[in-house]
Amino acid sequence: AGVLATFLVLAGALLAVRAGGQALGWGFQLQSPGVVAALALLMLAVALNLSGVFHIGAGLQGAGHGPLSRLPGVAGAFFTGVLAVVVAAPCTAPFMAFALGAALFMPWPMALAVFLMLGLGLALPYVLISLNPRLLARLPKPGPWMETLRNLLAFPMYGAALWLAWVYARQTADALALLFGAGLMLALALWLYGRAQAAPGKGRAAGVGALLALIAALGLGVLAGKAPAASPNxxxxxxxxxxxxxxxxxxxxxxxxxxxxxxxxxxxxxxxxxxxxxxxxxxxxxxxxxxxxxxxxxxxxxxxxxxxxxxxxxxxxxxxxxxxxxxxxxxxxxxxxxxxxxxxxxxxxxxxxx
Missing domain, CATH: 3.40.30.10 (Glutaredoxin)
Structure with a gap:
């Protein structure tokens, strides 16, 4: 659902801009330094979460046995699909070149259908695995290895944050320090938030510090997103x-x-x-x-x-x-x-x- 919804949103944005007489292409979201900076900070936050610095959804897991207890998993799956499309769109363009090029010249109902099928192709392997009980039965049983794997998966996310920071540096002039400052304050905010989570009722100071650090991170992030363009080289x-x-x-x-x-x-x-x-x-x-x-x-x-x-x-x-x-x-x-x-x-x- 996250993949399909995001494909349709991106397709709708492209078609709306096209209808307005402007030209944009697939992967256009990474042409904006603000988007690149936001994605770099998001990747950093995901990596810190995987490293165990803070936790998401821990307070909701015991909030009953109805839909609320399952909300973190569903929401997390949806936004994982969203993030996959937003970040992977430029890399998938070479493999979808003819379909994307044709779709951008079709009437909008046909174009949306093409984008929807492309999104379905991206999501289909995950859907097939999740719906096949035999494949699921072969997955390892839950245990301590899951925590080790989670910590290990943080490093590709750190790598993605570094790559996006490099892209940002190529797009802007002398503003990388702002993005690094935003990343530093975001890491501090999430670390303090993790401390507050570890000591419920006693982490008020850590919670206030996390809020202040988060405000500083957002401020630096906004400044980084408005940095002037660098000359291509x-x-x-x-x-x-x-x-x-x-x-x-x-x-x-x-x-x-x-x-x-x-x-x-x-x-x-x-x-x-x-x-x-x-x-x-x-x-x-x-x-x-x-x-x-x-x-x-x-x-x-x-x-x-x-x-x-x-x-x-x-x-x-x-x-x-x-x-x-x-x-x-x-x-x-x-x-x-x-x-x-x-x-x-x-x-x-x-x-x-x-």
């Missing part, structure tokens, strides 16, 4: 000599008889970063680019850019990555796979140079 990320993408830059290179390799990317796109490190940063790719006398252009979609969004949509895509190879004398570019290999890039450059 993708040339430092990849070893190929690059220029910023623009339609004018493409046409200028083609007018000079030079092929063009275009990389539409974003710092929050994990697939983009893997492709850049494995296929676009090798010595063989650099050699092929030089031999073809090609121009390498990078379109940075880390923060909102309507020109890049329009170009993505023109090629039937709703998100990054997108790789184009233009050849002089050809009207349309060659679209490369979203999961690149070194050989695919080299062959495309050789073909464009012939």
């Amino acid at each position: 993708h040339a430092a990320d990849v070893h190929l000599p690059s220029q910023a993408w623009s339609e004018q830059a493409v046409q200028t290179a083609l007018a000079e008889g030079r092929p063009v390799l275009v990389n539409f990317t974003a710092d929050w796109c994990v697939t983009c970063k893997v492709n850049e490190s494995m296929s676009l940063s090798s010595a063989r790719t650099a050699q092929a680019l030089e031999q073809a006398n090609a121009v390498y252009l990078v379109g940075d979609w880390t923060r909102r850019d309507d020109a890049i969004t329009a170009e993505l949509q023109r090629h039937g895509r709703s998100g990054v990555p997108l790789y184009l190879v233009y050849a002089p004398g050809r009207s349309e570019p060659r679209i490369l796979p979203q999961l690149l290999t070194e050989g695919v890039v080299i062959d495309a450059l050789k073909d464009a140079a012939d």
Whole structure:
């Protein structure tokens, strides 16, 4: 339910913005430094909870045997689905590119149906496991191992918080200290809250301190979310000599008889970063680019850019990555796979140079 509801909300937001004449793509929520900062703090809070710093729902577990006693589990499952979609949307875009691109051009009832089916595909494995008694019977019995596993699962969440902090640093100028300060105050607030939970009736001072620390964390978080944009510097990320993408830059290179390799990317796109490190940063790719006398252009979609969004949509895509190879004398570019290999890039450059 959390996955499906969030897919429909994101789809509705995209379609509403589209109806208003603006351009947005899948994963647009991570183009906002405020959203990235909030998600980083949320990941930190989840990690601290898994580490046992504080507990959620402990007071509700003994509040009766009706629906109230089950509320934490249901609510937790729902919002886990919400969080999974919000954070994973940019990473799932490469695998749903054609469906998403088509949906954004369909009438809204058909588009919502496509998004609903995509959400169902994401949620279906979990549903099948939960509904299959044989699979559930194979799960280990409850015991002390569950606490150890819970503590261990905190570390991927710490990693996610660090990754989001890195994305935030790429989007803003000299504001990472604000996010770190917010994280520090949030950790202090949750630690004090945990102390108050451990001593019911005697933790009033800890509770007041937790509230004050939480207010400070929220204040710093708001300031972090309003930080100014940083200038993109993708040339430092990849070893190929690059220029910023623009339609004018493409046409200028083609007018000079030079092929063009275009990389539409974003710092929050994990697939983009893997492709850049494995296929676009090798010595063989650099050699092929030089031999073809090609121009390498990078379109940075880390923060909102309507020109890049329009170009993505023109090629039937709703998100990054997108790789184009233009050849002089050809009207349309060659679209490369979203999961690149070194050989695919080299062959495309050789073909464009012939």
